[in-house]
Amino acid sequence: MKLFLKTTMLLAVFAVSGLLAAQSPQKVKGEDSRFKADILVVVAHPDDEAFFTPYLARAINDLHKRVAVVFSTHGGSGVNRYTRERGPAMANEREIEAREACAKLGIRNVWFLDGKDTASQNLLDSLANWGHGANLERLVGLIRLTRPEVIFTHFPGVFIGENHGDHQATGVLVIEAFDLAANPLVFPSQLAGDMSHYESYLSNLQTWQAKKIYFGSDADDNKQFDGSGPAYSVREFSPSQKKPYWRLALDSAMAHRTQFPDDIERISKLSDAELEKLMSDPNSAWWSEPSTLIFGKSLVGGKPTDDVFANIEQKAQPASLKAGAYCAYAAANESAAGRLPRIELGGPWRFYADFYPAHGLCDLPVAKVPEIGVKTGMTLVIPIVILHDPSRTLSISLTVKVPEGWKVTDGAGQVLLPAEESTSLPVHVETPTLSSEDLKKAVAQEVVVHAEAEGKPVGEVKLRVLLRGSALPQ
Numbered sequence: 494m495k496l497f498l499k500t501t502m503l504l505a506v507f508a509v510s511g512l513l514a515a516q517s518p519q520k521v522k523g524e525d526s527r528f529k530a531d532i533l534v535v536v537a538h539p540d541d542e543a544f545f546t547p548y549l550a551r552a553i554n555d556l557h558k559r560v561a562v563v564f565s566t567h568g569g570s571g572v573n574r575y576t577r578e579r580g581p582a583m584a585n586e587r588e589i590e591a592r593e594a595c596a597k598l599g600i601r602n603v604w605f606l607d608g609k610d611t612a613s614q615n616l617l618d619s620l621a622n623w624g625h626g627a628n629l630e631r632l633v634g635l636i637r638l639t640r641p642e643v644i645f646t647h648f649p650g651v652f653i654g655e656n657h658g659d660h661q662a663t664g665v666l667v668i669e670a671f672d673l674a675a676n677p678l679v680f681p682s683q684l685a686g687d688m689s690h691y692e693s694y695l696s697n698l699q700t701w702q703a704k705k706i707y708f709g710s711d712a713d714d715n716k717q718f719d720g721s722g723p724a725y726s727v728r729e730f731s732p733s734q735k736k737p738y739w740r741l742a743l744d745s746a747m748a749h750r751t752q753f754p755d756d757i758e759r760i761s762k763l764s765d766a767e768l769e770k771l772m773s774d775p776n777s778a779w780w781s782e783p784s785t786l787i788f789g790k791s792l793v794g795g796k797p798t799d800d801v802f803a804n805i806e807q808k809a810q811p812a813s814l815k816a817g818a819y820c821a822y823a824a825a826n827e828s829a830a831g832r833l834p835r836i837e838l839g840g841p842w843r844f845y846a847d848f849y850p851a852h853g854l855c856d857l858p859v860a861k862v863p864e865i866g867v868k869t870g871m872t873l874v875i876p877i878v879i880l881h882d883p884s885r886t887l888s889i890s891l892t893v894k895v896p897e898g899w900k901v902t903d904g905a906g907q908v909l910l911p912a913e914e915s916t917s918l919p920v921h922v923e924t925p926t927l928s929s930e931d932l933k934k935a936v937a938q939e940v941v942v943h944a945e946a947e948g949k950p951v952g953e954v955k956l957r958v959l960l961r962g963s964a965l966p967q
């Protein structure tokens with residue numbers, strides 16, 4: 494009897510707990526909505542967010558979009574124009590300035606990768622200095638955390654202008670991460686949940702495919718990008734803030750005291766009318782009117798000039814399925830590939846020739862003739878690659894045509910190449926030291942490297958070079 498009562502009571506308890514479970518199932522924790530972004534901005538240095546701030550002011554205040562920012566370096570190289578700290582100490586200051594600049598626009602989700610600010614025009618140098626793999630892993634993790642629809646970053650390409658290697662390297666890292674974050678085989682520990690309490694470095698994230706990429710460029714001639722993406726007025730008034738978008742962007746930029754304290758000082762004393770005049774004049778305005786976002790790629794279709802958020806609710810088509818993922822550029826490369834020996838520009842140019850088609854970047858504006866700006870009086874290096882039959886050695890003759898007053902110091906003449914697929918041969922050219930008056934009139938000039946093998950022409954490469962008063966080292 495006692496046993497029967499006990500069993501009945503137990504059954505009753507089970508029945509009640511089963512009933513409770515049906516009424517309120519245990520809630521499984523989902524993703525953290527505080528970190529979801531519509532736009533993820535990934536830029537190289539504190540102050541580079543300003544490439545996009547007029548549009549971000551529009552997106553945040555009037556389109557009600559969520560924005561997060563990732564800086565790939567802390568900006569520790571260069572000059573502190575404000576106080577005496579430099580190097581790592583200045584980098585710490587610039588991190589705070591960058592957070593302040595973002596906070597003024599209402600952006601609080603801000604992260605930094607571990608890239609070392611590298612003063613050069615060579616993206617490969619930046620990637621080497623940063624630790625490419627570790628930073629790519631971190632960026633993929635941040636894309637999986639922030640789940641952006643659209644990513645803004647730097648244009649990965651070589652142009653006359655600031656042409657910063659860190660900018661280009663950031664663009665490259667973003668394109669790689671855009672394509673990898675949706676792949677469950679890439680950095681799988683980010684996707685794994687813990688099976689025991691001690692596996693504290695598994696992230697329990699999910700794969701993510703962003704849908705579009707847009708670029709900002711530091712080229713001198715931004716007119717060349719007109720029509721290559723959607724353009725937005727920076728002078729338009731924000732309906733919610735009752736200020737033009739440039740003004741909201743300018744207020745944000747005032748945080749960067751270690752970078753341009755004199756401008757900040759001068760601007761902070763100007764009246765609204767004086768500011769308006771300064772920012773309306775194309776010669777002194779900080780942002781061009783309108784400001785173009787250069788289209789990178791879209792996995793939801795549409796035209797390059799369509800609005801940033803056009804088609805964004807559509808499901809992303811994997812890049813490999815997208816028509817035209819193989820660019821005309823790649824096709825031309827492939828048809829040339831059978832022809833040996835041949836000469837190509839090496840370094841960043843050769844990297845991009847492989848990189849663009851591999852990532853389906855078929856519509857990027859490229860310089861008609863490869864170009865670069867270098868400091869007057871410095872040695873220009875032209876990285877040459879000869880592709881040839883790997884089964885035998887090859888005798889090659891290089892002749893270099895330079896503008897008057899320029900001098901070839903290394904790399905021209907007869908060379909015997911080892912039996913290998915490709916041989917790199919840097920050509921060095923000493924450039925003249927121009928006066929500041931001459932620099933004002935300077936235009937880009939062509940350097941041509943011509944190759945012959947066993948008496949027959951192999952081809953030539955051209956590089957347009959502009960001498961400037963200052964430029965980052967190549």
Ligand SMILES: [Zn+2]
Binds near residue numbers: 537538541657660
């Ligand atoms: Zn920068």
